[in-house]
Each structure stands twice: as C-alpha cells, then as structure tokens.
Amino acid sequence: xxxxxxxxxxxxxxxxxxxxxxxxxxxxxxxxxxLEEPLIFELAxxxxxxxxxxxxxxxxxxxxxxxxxxxVGLPGLSxxxxxxxxTRLSRQNYAIDLGLFPLGSCTMKHNPRLNEKVAxxxxxxxxxxxxxxxxxxxxxxxxxxxxxxxxxxxxxHGVAMSPKAGAHGELCGILCIRAxxxxxxDPREVILVPESAHGTNPATAAFAxxxxxxxxANADGRVDLEALKARLGPDVAAVMITNPNTxxxxxxxxxxxxxxxxxxxxxxxxxxxxxxxxxxxxxxGDLGVDAMHINLHKTFSTPHGGGGPGSGPVVLSEALSPYxxxxxxxxxxxxxxxxxxxxxxxEFDHTRAxxxxxxxxxxxxxxxxALAYILSHGADGLRQVAEDAVLNxxxxxxxxxxxLEAPFGESGPCMHEALFGDRGFGEGLSTLDLxxxxxDEGYHPxxxxxxxxxxxAMLIEPTETESKAGLxxxxxxxRNVAERARASDxxxxxxxxxxxxxxxxxxxxxxxxxxxxxxxxxx
Amino acid sequence: MRYLPLTxxxxxxxxxxxxxxxxxxxxxxxxxxARLSGPIEGLPLHASEMAVEQHMRRLSKKNLAAxxxxxxxxxxxxxxxxxxxxxxxxxxxxxxxxxxxxxxEIAQGTLQMLFEFQSQxxxxxxxxxxxxxxxxxxxxxxxxxxxxxxxTRRKRAVLSGALHPHYAEVVRTMAKFTEDEIADALPSLQxxxxxxxxxxxxxxxxxxxxxxxxxxxxxxxxxxxxxEAAHAKGALLIAVNTEPVALGAIKAPxxxxxxxxVGEGQAIGVGLQFGGPYLGLFAVRDPKHVRQMPGRLCGExxxxxxxxxxxxxxxxxxxxIRREKATSNICTNSGLCxxxxxxxxxxLGEEGLRRLAAWNHALACKAADRLAQVPGVxxxxxxxxxxxxxxxDGDAREIVRKLADGGILAGVSLGRLYPAEDALKGGLLVxxxxxxxxxxxxxxxxxxxxxxx
Numbered sequence: 001x002x003x004x005x006x007x008x009x010x011x012x013x014x015x016x017x018x019x020x021x022x023x024x025x026x027x028x029x030x031x032x033x034x035l036e037e038p039l040i041f042e043l044a045x046x047x048x049x050x051x052x053x054x055x056x057x058x059x060x061x062x063x064x065x066x067x068x069x070x071x072v073g074l075p076g077l078s079x080x081x082x083x084x085x086x087t088r089l090s091r092q093n094y095a096i097d098l099g100l101f102p103l104g105s106c107t108m109k110h111n112p113r114l115n116e117k118v119a120x121x122x123x124x125x126x127x128x129x130x131x132x133x134x135x136x137x138x139x140x141x142x143x144x145x146x147x148x149x150x151x152x153x154x155x156x157h158g159v160a161m162s163p164k165a166g167a168h169g170e171l172c173g174i175l176c177i178r179a180x181x182x183x184x185x186d187p188r189e190v191i192l193v194p195e196s197a198h199g200t201n202p203a204t205a206a207f208a209x210x211x212x213x214x215x216x217a218n219a220d221g222r223v224d225l226e227a228l229k230a231r232l233g234p235d236v237a238a239v240m241i242t243n244p245n246t247x248x249x250x251x252x253x254x255x256x257x258x259x260x261x262x263x264x265x266x267x268x269x270x271x272x273x274x275x276x277x278x279x280x281x282x283x284x285g286d287l288g289v290d291a292m293h294i295n296l297h298k299t300f301s302t303p304h305g306g307g308g309p310g311s312g313p314v315v316l317s318e319a320l321s322p323y324x325x326x327x328x329x330x331x332x333x334x335x336x337x338x339x340x341x342x343x344x345x346x347e348f349d350h351t352r353a354x355x356x357x358x359x360x361x362x363x364x365x366x367x368x369x370a371l372a373y374i375l376s377h378g379a380d381g382l383r384q385v386a387e388d389a390v391l392n393x394x395x396x397x398x399x400x401x402x403x404l405e406a407p408f409g410e411s412g413p414c415m416h417e418a419l420f421g422d423r424g425f426g427e428g429l430s431t432l433d434l435x436x437x438x439x440d441e442g443y444h445p446x447x448x449x450x451x452x453x454x455x456x457a458m459l460i461e462p463t464e465t466e467s468k469a470g471l472x473x474x475x476x477x478x479r480n481v482a483e484r485a486r487a488s489d490x491x492x493x494x495x496x497x498x499x500x501x502x503x504x505x506x507x508x509x510x511x512x513x514x515x516x517x518x519x520x521x522x523x
Numbered sequence: 524m525r526y527l528p529l530t531x532x533x534x535x536x537x538x539x540x541x542x543x544x545x546x547x548x549x550x551x552x553x554x555x556x557a558r559l560s561g562p563i564e565g566l567p568l569h570a571s572e573m574a575v576e577q578h579m580r581r582l583s584k585k586n587l588a589a590x591x592x593x594x595x596x597x598x599x600x601x602x603x604x605x606x607x608x609x610x611x612x613x614x615x616x617x618x619x620x621x622x623x624x625x626x627x628e629i630a631q632g633t634l635q636m637l638f639e640f641q642s643q644x645x646x647x648x649x650x651x652x653x654x655x656x657x658x659x660x661x662x663x664x665x666x667x668x669x670x671x672x673x674x675t676r677r678k679r680a681v682l683s684g685a686l687h688p689h690y691a692e693v694v695r696t697m698a699k700f701t702e703d704e705i706a707d708a709l710p711s712l713q714x715x716x717x718x719x720x721x722x723x724x725x726x727x728x729x730x731x732x733x734x735x736x737x738x739x740x741x742x743x744x745x746x747x748x749x750x751e752a753a754h755a756k757g758a759l760l761i762a763v764n765t766e767p768v769a770l771g772a773i774k775a776p777x778x779x780x781x782x783x784x785v786g787e788g789q790a791i792g793v794g795l796q797f798g799g800p801y802l803g804l805f806a807v808r809d810p811k812h813v814r815q816m817p818g819r820l821c822g823e824x825x826x827x828x829x830x831x832x833x834x835x836x837x838x839x840x841x842x843x844i845r846r847e848k849a850t851s852n853i854c855t856n857s858g859l860c861x862x863x864x865x866x867x868x869x870x871l872g873e874e875g876l877r878r879l880a881a882w883n884h885a886l887a888c889k890a891a892d893r894l895a896q897v898p899g900v901x902x903x904x905x906x907x908x909x910x911x912x913x914x915x916d917g918d919a920r921e922i923v924r925k926l927a928d929g930g931i932l933a934g935v936s937l938g939r940l941y942p943a944e945d946a947l948k949g950g951l952l953v954x955x956x957x958x959x960x961x962x963x964x965x966x967x968x969x970x971x972x973x974x975x976x
Binding site for chain 1: 646661
C-alpha cells in the first residue's frame with residue numbers, strides 16, 4: 001500500500017533513481033533547500049559582534065586582581081548572520097509544527113501559541129524572583145490558581161510546584177515519602193518498581209537512598225497484584241507505579257494495589273507521565289495515590305523545546321502534604337496569595353517541609369503557559385482531551401494490529417498510546433529499521449525499545465491534537481513500512497535515505513568522544 | 524474546542540473502525556466507581572482565546588515589571604538586555620516544538636546547537652567539556668557535589684559561607700537523603716572573602732570545596748589559592764558562578780584550577796521570568812571526569828556517507844540505560860534556554876562579551892561611588908563585578924519594602940536571604956547592569972537618603 005502524498009514524490013521511486021542521489025554533486029554540499037551549515041566556530045572569528053555596545057576607555061577596575069588576561073575564544077556573528085545560522089539549523093529538525101510526533105510516553109501535542117504570548121507578558125517575563133512580595137502578587141496568583149487546578153483535577157490534597165521537570169518531581173515525591181516515614185520513626189529501605197517503568201523511576205529511588213526491587217508484570221501487561229502483595233512488608237517504603245502504565249494500559253487493580261501498600265505501611269507513588277489519558281475523567285486521588293508528578297510539558301502542552309525546560313509539580317495526599325518543599329503559595333481567607341518560605345512557614349503551619357528543591361519558585365514560564373492551556377480547555381475541554389487522545393490511540397491500534405504484533409491487543413482497548421512488538425519482521429530487520437524508514441515517510445518515529453517488557457517495542461502516542469485525515473496518512477505510512485519489514489526489504493537497513501543525515505555512527509561518538517569544538521589549526 | 528481537530532463524524536467513524544459503541548467503552552479498564560460521569564464540578568468550562576488572554580493580562584498587570592521601575596536586583600538572577608533576534612529564534616517551531624534529539628538524523632538542528640552551546644560554555648568556564656545543561660544553577664550545584672563524591676569516594680562537602688543561601692539549602696536538602704555531610708557557614712560582612720577560614724575547614728575527608736565566584740556578596744575570591752589547598756588534601760574545587768557576564772571581565776574558574784564549574788546561565792538570553800525556567804551550566808576541567816558527569820552530552824560523529832553529524836552520547840551514564848545505577852535521575856534538561864543562551868552568546872561573541880562586561884563593571888563602580896555618598900550607607904566590597912553589598916544601620920529589608928511601595932526595586936536585602944541572621948540584616952545587595960541608567964541610580968540614592976534620614 002502506498003502512502004498518499006501531495007508533493008509529487010512517488011513511493012515507487014527507489015533511492016537510486018530518485019534524483020537526489022543520482023543528480024550532480026554540488027560544490028556546496030547543499031541540495032536545494034536542504035542546506036548544510038558549518039559550526040559558528042567555523043563561520044566566525046572573535047572580532048565580530050552582533051550587539052552594539054560602547055567601548056569603555058580607562059574604566060575603573062575593582063576586580064580584585066582577578067581580571068581576565070586570556071581570551072575566551074568565543075566566535076561572534078552579526079545579527080543577519082546569526083538569524084540565518086539558526087534558521088538554517090532549525091530546518092534540520094523535525095517538530096510537532098511539521099507533523100505528527102508519535103513518541104509514546106512523551107505526549108507531543110500541539111503547543112498553542114496563546115501560551116507563548118501569555119508567557120511573554122512583562123508582568124510574568126520581566127519580574128525577578130526576589131522582588132518584594134507586594135510587587136509580584138499577580139505572579140503568585142498564577143502559581144496558586146494553577147496549583148488549585150492541579151489539585152482539583154487529581155483529587156489530591158496539596159501540591160509542590162517547584163520541581164523543574166518530571167524526574168525532579170519524582171524525586172520530590174519520593175523525598176516527601178521518606179520524610180513522612182522518618183517522621184514516624186519507620187525508615188524503610190526498599191522501593192518497588194515495575195519492570196516496565198521509566199528509567200527515571202529506579203534512578204530517582206536510588207538517588208533518594210533506597211534499594212530498588214523490580215515487581216513483575218502479569219500476562220496482560222499489568223502489575224501482578226498477587227506478586228506485589230507477596231513482596232510487601234515492613235521494609236517497603238513505597239511502590240512507584242505508572243498509570244496508565246508504559247504499555248499504554250490502565251492498571252485495573254490500582255485501588256487494590258494502593259490499599260495493599262497502605263495496609264503494609266507504605267506509600268504509593270504514581271508516575272504521572274501518562275496523565276493525558278485520564279485528565280478530567282479519572283482522579284488519581286480516588287485510587288489511593290499518595291504522590292504524583294505532572295509533566296506540564298506533556299499533559300498541559302508547554303513546549304518540549306528540543307529537550308526542556310520541563311516542569312514537574314507534584315500533587316500530594318493529606319499524609320504527605322506537610323512534608324512538601326519550600327517555597328509554595330497559600331491563599332488566605334481574604335483572597336490574598338502569600339509566598340511561604342523558610343521564615344514564615346510556621347505562620348502557615350508548614351514546619352515539616354523536607355527542604356528546598358531549587359533556588360527559586362519553579363518554572364514560572366511554564367506555569368503561565370499551562371494555566372492558559374487549562375483555562376482554554378476548562379473542565380469539559382480537558383475531559384475531551386483525554387477522550388480524543390484515547391480514541392486516536394485505539395484507532396491506530398485497530399488500524400495496524402493485522403500487520404504488527406499487538407502484544408496486549410487481545411486484552412481490550414489501550415489508553416492514550418498503542419504498543420506493538422517486532423514479531424513477524426523479516427530476517428535481520430528490526431524496530432530500528434522500521435523507525436528509520438518511517439523518517440523517510442516524513443514522520444518522527446515512535447518510541448522504540450521501550451517499555452523493556454516487549455521485544456522490539458514500538459510505543460505510539462498520537463495525542464488528541466491530530467485530525468482523522470492526519471492519522472489516516474500516518475497509518476498508511478506505517479502500514480507501508482510494516483509491510484516492507486514483513487517482506488524482508490533489506491533496503492530498510494540503510495534508511496533513512498532522505499533525511500539531512502544518514503544513520504549516524506553512535507559507537508564512534510562514544511568510543512572517541514568529541515564533546516567540544518577545537519581549532520584544527522591550533523592542535 | 525479550538526485545539527481539538529476531531530469532528531463528531533470523525534469520532535463516530537473511528538469508533539466504528541475500533542468496534543466500540545462509545546468512548547466510554549474505551550475506558551472499560553477504569554473501574555466504574557473511579558470514572559467521573561461529567562466535567563469535574565466547580566471548575567470553569569472552556570474559554571475563548573480572547574477571554575483567557577484578558578484573564579492572564581489582568582494577573583500580569585498586578586506585578587511590577589522590572590522595566591517599569593528603577594531596578595537593582597541580582598542575587599542569582601540578573602536583568603540584561605536580550606536582543607530581539609534571540610526570542611525570534613527560540614520561537615521557531617522547529618526548535619520550540621521538537622523533542623529531545625533521540626533520532627539524530629532529523630534533529631541535527633538541535634544537536635549542532637547543543638554542540639556549539641557545550642563548546643561556548645566550556646570556553647567561558649575555562650573547562651574541557653560542558654554538558655547540554657541542567658535545570659538551573661542551584662540543582663547543577665548539588666549535582667556537582669554528588670559528582671565530587673563519586674570521583675573522590677568521600678562524603679564530606681565544604682561549602683563557602685558566601686555561597687548563595689538557596690543553593691546551599693538545595694545542597695543541604697539533597698544531602699540529607701544521600702547521607703552526605705555538608706559543612707556550611709554563614710557569610711561575614713567583610714570587604715574581602717575569608718579564604719584562610721575556608722581553607723582551614725578542608726581536611727582529608729573532604730570531597731569538595733564549593734566556592735561562589737563572584738560570591739553572594741559580590742566579592743571576587745581568588746580561586747587559585749583555594750584550588751591549591753583543596754588539591755593538597757585530595758579534594759575537588761567546585762566553582763559556582765551565577766552571573767556569566769562577569770566571566771567576560773574576570774578569569775575563567777577552570778583557568779584558576781576549579782575542577783567542576785557550575786552556574787546559572789539565565790543572565791545571557793533567558794530573562795528573569797520570576798525564577799524559571801533557568802539554565803544550569805555544568806563543566807569539568809579534566810576530560811577524564813566526563814564519565815562521572817550528570818546529564819546529556821552531545822558529541823560529534825559521522826553518518827553512513829561520512830558526513831559530519833552530532834548525536835547524544837555516553838548515555839551509559841544516564842537513567843534510561845543505567846536505571847538505578849545512573850549518575851543522576853535527570854532526563855529533560857533546559858534545551859530551549861540553552862538555545863537562547865547560545866544565540867545571545869553568538870551575537871555577543873568575544874568582543875561583545877568583553878564590552879558588555881566592561882560596561883557593567885564601569886556602571887557598577889560609578890553607582891557604588893554614588894551610593895557611598897549617601898549618609899549612613901557604606902559599600903562593603905573591596906572587589907566586585909556588577910553587584911556589591913551596601914551596609915546600612917537598621918534593617919535593609921524594611922528599606923526595600925518601603926522603596927518598593929514608592930515604585931523602586933532597590934535590590935535584595937540580606938534579611939530576605941538570611942531571615943534568621945540579625946548580624947546580616949543591614950546588608951543590601953545592589954546589582955547594576957547595562958539596563959541601569961544614571962537616573963535610576965540617582966533615584967535610588969535619594970530614596971535611600973530619605974528613608975535613612
């Protein structure tokens with residue numbers, strides 16, 4: 001089956017007769033709009049600048065004898081050269097703005113531009129974190145308003161807003177658990193983590209001083225409740241569970257898991273990376289969760305930015321809220337929002353905070369964006385978000401399960417992401433080859449080889465911001481590469497053919513690391 | 524709902540393909556009692572773009588923006604002019620809406636940018652290798668302490684008394700859980716940093732000495748002396764910088780012997796943003812320490828046709844490979860802020876950075892001289908870059924509040940940073956950058972004079 005394509009390129013053309021490869025070599029290395037771009041260090045010397053600044057003659061010197069004598073070695077470019085350099089680089093990136101970005105567990109949804117506009121309002125973008133509180137009441141109101149939305153949407157008791165990203169939020173939640181356990185004189189040693197968990201879960205638990213033990217999954221991709229119950233005991237501090245889990249399935253026994261963990265004196269940490277599947281439909285607090293981080297850059301649409309910044313507020317149960325870190329905001333009966341820091345924590349009955357996660361108040365620039373997103377959707381729109389996200393994922397699952405192995409496809413619908421394995425691929429072809437072939441079809445690949453519990457896993461999360469027509473085109477592309485993989489199309493081993501780069505040598509990069517530019521002429 | 528493309532007809536057709544009779548059938552695995560039957564009560568329903576914008580604008584206007592006041596705050600976040608092209612570049616959808624570059628063939632834009640960023644940071648810090656960024660300066664500071672523990676196999680970190688108190692608090696918080704011992708101290712109101720006192724606290728159990736440069740009071744310590752003392756005891760020197768513009772005027776910490784250099788990159792390209800998102804910088808002087816570094820690293824390689832390209836590398840240090848044995852749990856970092864920093868730094872270049880630093884220093888020297896003329900005000904510092912400490916009789920915090928009521932953002936009082944320390948309450952940190960006018964300084968001087976009279 002051929003992918004529909006309006007650009008004139010025909011799927012039956014092979015790499016050899018495509019023209020891209022058989023055409024004349026260019027002296028620039030460019031291929032029309034596919035532009036090569038040198039490093040700034042190769043483009044410029046250190047005497048050009050793109051900022052007009054005065055030269056200070058005979059200025060005072062109170063640098064205490066520490067004045068710089070050696071050059072830094074920083075290249076400078078004029079403004080037009082700078083804009084062109086980065087614009088040319090940008091065109092070598094895939095992005096949500098260019099097309100469907102089906103990375104499972106990453107929730108690559110459309111980033112509304114209203115959010116960008118709001119974040120740049122001077123009252124948010126141009127205020128200092130240590131300004132007197134009387135001059136930042138509106139900023140504190142934003143944090144507080146978002147905090148209450150997060151509490152209401154999750155059915156929890158409190159929220160720590162300062163964590164800087166999901167993994168930082170995980171750490172915050174686990175530290176709350178440890179503080180609560182220590183406060184009752186019951187320090188425990190072990191945190192249980194399912195095999196299918198994100199790598200950050202065991203890394204976080206270990207960082208917080210716990211020993212990590214895996215808990216097995218059952219045949220239908222969920223935590224094995226009986227095995228979990230058997231392992232619980234006085235040494236287990238917490239269980240870290242992702243729900244919906246990383247197989248894209250809802251943990252049906254979540255409430256029973258929570259009850260069992262609580263009965264054994266432990267706490268339930270929920271990885272909220274997949275909250276998009278249930279926002280407005282299900283409240284984790286109703287399922288006995290004690291702490292859950294929320295990736296504002298997933299569910300609440302703040303941009304991923306090529307690897308951050310994220311934002312990872314943690315909602316907390318009544319048992320854990322007293323231990324949440326400083327600073328935070330509190331609204332008093334008169335409607336005034338206060339900043340609660342070390343010095344006034346007692347006034348707000350918060351003397352048991354475990355400490356401080358970061359210098360200031362968290363990711364304000366992400367709070368404004370997330371709040372604009374939440375207010376835009378409202379309680380009804382957020383519910384629709386979850387429903388459409390789940391609908392889109394199931395549509396993909398059922399449009400492909402005749403061609404790709406769906407390891408849990410028999411057990412019922414998936415949530416917001418569809419999971420496939422590599423069974424049925426021709427000899428020598430792997431998930432990696434399929435993913436790289438999908439690049440040639442104009443798509444970013446899905447999450448590969450995760451979760452670890454499925455061989456050659458492919459985790460596809462379309463999100464709710466894709467149209468049916470867009471999904472149909474993606475499905476056609478995916479069917480095409482899946483058919484090629486089943487038919488042992490060896491040309492897939494060399495894909496991608498049409499990206500700015502062919503496959504990159506990652507072994508070489510790790511064996512002989514070159515992590516900074518050095519001048520070949522000065523070596 | 525303007526962000527949701529599916530029509531009801533689409534939904535119907537898709538349910539038919541799936542073989543489900545309703546959306547609710549897809550949530551069958553959620554126990555019935557946990558499923559909400561409608562929108563959560565008490566919460567508002569969807570709103571138009573215009574309505575949301577109006578709401579947010581109303582909240583924005585309740586804040587006093589730095590541009591609308593004489594503004595002198597620093598203490599770890601600095602206000603500099605950011606060229607318009609920086610914001611333009613970071614709003615390119617190909618940067619803004621891309622993910623972490625796991626598929627390098629279609630992420631060379633982000634990867635090459637990160638390689639350039641790492642190279643810029645390494646040079647600025649006088650180091651061999653910088654990573655692709657951390658959350659902010661304070662978390663980078665803790666990660667450096669943790670890394671020093673891995674390198675030296677010791678668990679006692681010595682913090683300078685003049686390390687930003689919030690950074691020290693983050694380190695203390697994390698160390699409580701990792702059972703590292705943290706030897707900290709308070710700053711003393713002296714014109715010159717107490718290097719001898721700090722050096723006396725280093726012993727054979729010390730993993731690292733953490734020194735801010737310039738320090739929280741704005742003073743510039745001689746790192747070389749501390750590096751020598753630390754190395755003599757087998758400890759690492761961690762230098763912390765919160766104002767990267769300073770490094771256009773003063774020596775690079777790596778050049779002075781710092782082993783790990785971390786800091787806050789916010790001052791270049793990122794903006795104030797009420798404290799976040801910011802940009803943690805992290806670099807090591809000796810390439811042999813690279814494998815103990817936290818966070819993402821971008822490296823150069825070639826593709827199958829021999830063309831140069833870039834990839835994330837040495838990921839066997841990281842959580843998604845090593846799980847509980849990772850060097851850090853960090854995953855997402857601060858990519859877009861790294862881009863803003865890198866674009867601004869490219870616009871500045873060596874020449875621009877040098878000029879910007881010299882201009883900041885000259886303006887700060889002038890401001891310090893002017894403010895020293897105010898009766899009852901003394902400038903503490905023997906050395907500074909663009910931020911210095913004023914000492915007044917009485918509580919500087921009260922003065923700051925009073926001046927704020929009059930629309931002047933006078934600086935950061937030491938009382939705000941160290942509320943429990945009576946001995947510090949007369950201290951006021953004043954930062955002066957290229958955005959500060961002579962008129963601003965005059966306004967502050969006369970307001971201080973009036974408030975102290």
